[in-house]
Amino acid sequence: EAAVTQSPRNKVAVTGGKVTLSCNQTNNHNNMYWYRQDTGHGLRLIHYSYGAGSTEKGDIPDGYKASRPSQENFSLILELATPSQTSVYFCASGDWGNYAEQFFGPGTRLTVL
């Protein structure tokens, strides 16, 4: 049973449109993360959350908002999508502890035309 799921798996959006990417985890982890993956850049952190109601800016938050309405759900919102936001987006969950390792969802491929 997949512990971190993302929807949609693929999305085509138009420039200027609003896009919402959703993530659900059944790990009961406190922390959740949104990354984007681009060739030549690896994974870059956009937003993260320590728990329901909290969101924190990562390394590249401009143009993105995040929402954590519950322990299980974490959304990434592009209010005005631009072609530069075409990418593969990954959600991850993790917990407190020494390692604090992260567990990833399958990814969402977003194309902004």
Add this chain to the structure above:
Amino acid sequence: GEQVEQRPPHLSVREGDSAVIICTYTDPNSYYFFWYKQEPGAGLQLLMKVFSSTEINEGQGFTVLLNKKDKQLSLNLTAAHPGDSAVYFCAVREDTNAYKVIFGKGTHLHVLP
């Protein structure tokens, strides 16, 4: 903050050969390290986690070596097979922000039959 360099970006080996991927990090206070494997169209799968007091970890068909003196982390696939073909990422947990992980840019490993 922590910076991670990973090499090589691309690696092709024959089935049965060994393959070595090396990551170099900058913060001598880093203690927790990870290797992830990403198969085509999938998310990142945690392969191994390493704590600074452990110099060598062994998994199924691979060895992870941590050299704190040189601030290097390596992944050695001892006898690669086609199923090992994937992108491999190293990751280092930041010392100053325990819930932030810095990823290398990845190594595309191709195992030829």
